[in-house]
Amino acid sequence: MNGMLDVLEEQRLILQAELDSRKTQSERNRLGQFATPTNLATEILKYAATLVPNDTAVSFLDPAIGTGAFYSALRQVFPESRIKEALGFEIDAHYGEPATQLWRQAGLVIKPDDFTLEPPAPRFDLVICNPPYVRHHHLQNGEKARLQARTLSASKMKLSGLAGLYSHFLGLAHAWMTDGAVAGWLIPSEFMDVNYGRAIKHYLLNQVTLLHIHRFDPSDVQFADALVSSAIVWFRNTPPPEKHSVTFSLGGTLLSPQLSRDIPAKSLARAPKWTRFPVSETVRQKTTTVLSDFFRIKRGLVTGDNHYFVLTASEITERRLPIELFRPILPSPRYLPDDEILADEDGLPLLKHQLFLLDTRLSEEQIQERYPHLSAYLQIGKSAQVHERYICRHRSPWYSQETRPPAPIVCTYLGRSDGKSGRPFRFILNHSDATVANVYLAMYPTARLACALRADSTLLRRIWLTLNRIAPEQLLGEGRVYGGGLHKLEPNELANVDATSIAELVPGSERAMSATQLSLF
Numbered sequence: 001m002n003g004m005l006d007v008l009e010e011q012r013l014i015l016q017a018e019l020d021s022r023k024t025q026s027e028r029n030r031l032g033q034f035a036t037p038t039n040l041a042t043e044i045l046k047y048a049a050t051l052v053p054n055d056t057a058v059s060f061l062d063p064a065i066g067t068g069a070f071y072s073a074l075r076q077v078f079p080e081s082r083i084k085e086a087l088g089f090e091i092d093a094h095y096g097e098p099a100t101q102l103w104r105q106a107g108l109v110i111k112p113d114d115f116t117l118e119p120p121a122p123r124f125d126l127v128i129c130n131p132p133y134v135r136h137h138h139l140q141n142g143e144k145a146r147l148q149a150r151t152l153s154a155s156k157m158k159l160s161g162l163a164g165l166y167s168h169f170l171g172l173a174h175a176w177m178t179d180g181a182v183a184g185w186l187i188p189s190e191f192m193d194v195n196y197g198r199a200i201k202h203y204l205l206n207q208v209t210l211l212h213i214h215r216f217d218p219s220d221v222q223f224a225d226a227l228v229s230s231a232i233v234w235f236r237n238t239p240p241p242e243k244h245s246v247t248f249s250l251g252g253t254l255l256s257p258q259l260s261r262d263i264p265a266k267s268l269a270r271a272p273k274w275t276r277f278p279v280s281e282t283v284r285q286k287t288t289t290v291l292s293d294f295f296r297i298k299r300g301l302v303t304g305d306n307h308y309f310v311l312t313a314s315e316i317t318e319r320r321l322p323i324e325l326f327r328p329i330l331p332s333p334r335y336l337p338d339d340e341i342l343a344d345e346d347g348l349p350l351l352k353h354q355l356f357l358l359d360t361r362l363s364e365e366q367i368q369e370r371y372p373h374l375s376a377y378l379q380i381g382k383s384a385q386v387h388e389r390y391i392c393r394h395r396s397p398w399y400s401q402e403t404r405p406p407a408p409i410v411c412t413y414l415g416r417s418d419g420k421s422g423r424p425f426r427f428i429l430n431h432s433d434a435t436v437a438n439v440y441l442a443m444y445p446t447a448r449l450a451c452a453l454r455a456d457s458t459l460l461r462r463i464w465l466t467l468n469r470i471a472p473e474q475l476l477g478e479g480r481v482y483g484g485g486l487h488k489l490e491p492n493e494l495a496n497v498d499a500t501s502i503a504e505l506v507p508g509s510e511r512a513m514s515a516t517q518l519s520l521f
Helices: 003-021 025-031 038-051 069-077 093-103 141-155 165-176 197-206 265-270 313-318 364-370 372-383 447-455 459-467 472-478 491-495 515-519
Strands: 058-062 083-089 109-111 124-129 177-188 209-215 230-236 245-250 259-264 295-299 326-329 355-358 409-412 414-416 427-430 440-445 480-482 486-488
Touching: 003 069, 003 093, 038 069, 038 124, 038 177, 038 230, 058 069, 069 083, 069 124, 093 109, 124 165, 141 165, 165 177, 165 197, 197 265, 245 265, 259 265, 295 491, 364 372, 409 459, 427 459, 440 447, 440 491, 447 459, 472 491
Parallel strands: 058 083, 058 124, 083 109, 124 177, 209 245
Antiparallel strands: 177 230, 209 230, 245 259, 295 440, 326 355, 409 427, 409 440, 414 486, 480 486
């Protein structure tokens, strides 16, 4: 790097810090503004140089340029003679105007416009971008429809309404690339697992030639102010060749990953989740037996306001509330020292931290007549606008709860792969009548398993022990991961876990539950 480039990059870093300091964290989160660190930007451009012929000059495009981290890295890696053109878009004048002044004499043109509204100019052979990570709920419905239509036109990518803004940037940029152009996108790795990501994966496998996906260690958050696990996606704007393979790498750096493997594209087309690569070299074939064969799995209930609806026994007594209108609910997993919940003769969990959930469908008039102290408590909730919260205002009455009977086994919903126990998710044997909130997944026996449980009083415990022996990688492979190494299991993901070991315990009874039993679940 020559002296002039050193000075410009130093000035850019100072400018970036100053501009960031003038915005609140929530403002930048809402607009998805997370600046690319210098070292990462430089490494990305060094990798890009390996994909571009040495004797060609590049036309560079960054659709969300910010203060110009990628352009600065481009200048460091590519000689000036090899940079034919450089164009960036920055919709936010807060960053765009100072960046324009900084790079005015250095060959970069910054347009202060919304990239998603610009008519495409397909002349760029190197596209590098860290697009805005704006979640879908920050996009208004009219904006979503416009983006979906334009993205479909530009790339044939049919994105759902759950796709974030970064997905549309990737699709829209397709129309700006020349044939054979190289693109590198620094984006959240969640697209590899979630349902809306299917359209992105179809695009990467069918519209372009996917070259390489590098995923950072989830515990190594690339952006200090954004809890998001990142990936760098590389592709070339050419039709994919037959028998094509894609490099998947994990951990370390882009240029020196901890693990790297080539995965056949045909395997990727069959894989519902791509974050299993490169740890796994192959796609898990559909097994004949999965957990959903033995359990119906539902997320725990969403109370609407835990602080208001969940009380201790002493709080219920102090407020003179009717205990018969409350039911026990398990506390957060951090308050469960053991993976087995014992119960007293009334079905209450034998825990130091006992909690109770207000749950009644009596009308407010009935409550006022029969339980005046509870009626007064409901008025306190109304004064605090609890009844106007999203969940509550969609219930009738607003203080009623979802039907969620006690489950004999519950699984924690969130976990970390580096936890003390070595198990990211806990399976808890629940002997009590306590229901669970949405920090758990409730596991209800299917008809087949229920029959077997009635015939064998030891079976449930043996199944529970077997569940806790499932290899962590098996559970992590079905779930999804977020920045900071936080893993999550949705009900359908837990349901898809291989249950061969449990099948060996359960006799093949096909007798069904009664309609009354099934209706409970």
